[in-house]
Amino acid sequence: MRKKRRVWRHSAAFRLALAFAGMAMLTMVITLSVFYIRTVVLLEQRTLRQIASTTQQLEARFDQGGRAALVQAIEESLGDGQDSDRELLVLLDAEGRRIAGSTRFADPPASGSDIEEQTLLRSGHPSPGYLTTRKLPDGSRLVVGHDRSEQLQMAELVGDAIKAATFLALLLVVGGTYLFRDLLEQRIGALRKTAAQVAAGQLAERVQPSERDDEFALLEHDINRMLDRIEGLMQGVRHVSDTIAHNLRTPLTRALARLHEAQRAGSDAAALRAASAATIRELEQLNTVFHKLLQIAEAEAGAQRQQFTPQSLQAIAADVVELYAAVAEDQGCTLRLLGDDPAQVLGDRDLLASAIANLVDNALKYSAQTPDARVEVAVRARDDSVEITVCDNGPGVPAAALARLGQRFFRLDERLPGTGLGLASVGAIAQLHGASLTFEDAAPGLRARLKLPAG
Incomplete structure (x- = not known):
């Protein structure tokens, strides 16, 4: 058990899941807290606006029709059945005796004061509420108030709902954290298992591809x-x-x-x-x-990649053809350069020259015994690449051996001089330049195709 706790404590997957859960919970708590505060404030402001509006209306009735009109307005408001049990309207004379309405408070606030909290009596029981008092021109006092019990009950109900939602969300987040950790551990565990097998010498082991198209x-x-x-x-x-x-x-x-x-x-x-x-x-x-x-x-x-500069493949091929012209003539072979394309590639001139030279040398060597031997070097520009081909009309290469061309120390004819590294060197140079090297049956002969990205 202790070991398992240590594993979980030091697990990056668990820490990541826990951090995500913590952020989710913090976000939810902040959101619900703001909602709760806004709800309570909204209910309170609605009550205060209602008291202020009622007070203004009753004062307007007094200004229009005097005390009699105000008494009538109070009796109509209390008798309309709308919030009558929560609404408090009282008209007192200068000595504090009731003229109209119902006295359900202990002591009214001072005349002209702002709306204040005060305990009201509702069905004979104390209840929180708001009161305000206005002194009228004839010396009487108008008291307007409103019971807050339902407002507080609504706020308490919202608070309880938020607590229940928070608790449920906490359970879901905790469960989701463990689930997320397990899923993450499964994906990472597969990688670690493969890495361990490879480290043990099983180089053929691979990670089982996932059906999901995700980052993993x-x-x-x-x-x-x-x-x-x-x-x-x-x-x-x-x-x-x-x-x-x-x-x-x-x-x-x-x-x-x-x-x-x-x-x-x-x-x-x-x-x-x-x-x-x-x-x-x-x-x-x-x-x-x-x-x-x-x-x-x-x-x-890639040791020489930093030395790459724009190069004319046509010019390099021309130099190589000129270098091997005498060798081809001694062998009775026709060596020609076709095309005149100025397209450039990004690369190392010496390495590119070495690659072309190896291809030409290989073509001359294997076509030397062919009557009317011919080796053609061609440079052509494509859409986004430059291609050089070296083609001979020699005996060619059996189809089974084409795939082995370019392997180190592979030699098609052991009787001919060579090291078996020429074409392997061309392949390495092609890889360094981001190029592709392919060999094709030229029927007769062999065609080597070196395709480089245009520079």
Whole structure:
């Protein structure tokens, strides 16, 4: 029990629900208090206005017809059956003797005074009321009053109703607080359960999507997307770790074997030079692999995003085509740049040039053995994007392997030179620039499509 109390006391959901309930109760109490005060004041003001109005009317009757007219008006008012038992009208002479009306008070207030509270007699019982006295020109005094008992009863009735409503509302608010806390705890509990499972290594666990379209549903969607991304990165790390271990072990083993062979007795200078040259090539290849991996890591981390400036994709593509023109000519391949679109994108020039160069290098490499080999680079502006395509007429890529293009260390033909990181580098650069990279069957050949947001 004590542990449960501590949990509730330290629960943010409970504190939030309690704060909401407290604000609701405070608002309701203030509203009902204002209503009660306004009701009491309204009833009191109505009684005071009635006394003032009756007094003015009777004084007007005296001014018009004298004492006789006033006596007649008092008798008519008391005999009309309207509020007769609550209304007090008395006309006294100068010595305080009653001339008309009924004396139901102890001592009348002084003549000319404001309306005052005084105890009246109603059915022989004391009752709270208001009285006022006016001295008339002939020396007589007019006393006008009104019983307040029904007014006070109405105020008491309203007060009791407000107390009952407050108590009922308190019960509902307390119940709603606990219900709100439980509902909030259920939604948060599902998130915490998934987080604990992921922390325990179950990366495939996801938050069960809610059918409600609310803020928690959006949070659940964002958390699931984050978990998808984390799982993908972890799978990528495992794959890269395994592949790096494999790709490093093979060239290092070859280099060590050559060096051990060269160390054997009887090795001449030529053998040592050959072993050294082969080892240097292996180490240069490893250096290329590490450089590519570093470039991919920097691109995926967004380390160069702050260096983005408006760039002409057409101009960058033209420089790359010019750089590879000699290589294409040596291979007997036709390399062309199509289009002349001045559209710009926001990005890093060196990274964009590296991405286009990797695509061109890949196209030249796989179309080298094709008669009348052709590689075409095209830049086109769309509505809100700029697209560059690199298309070759080589043997193409089997449909089953298209989805794997761009994976780290994936190589379609192990016999051809390369690290298997070129297209992975292009994918990382595309992700850094908010672009999309897709591969299509060009029938024959392969078409790589890099689509960047227009800058």
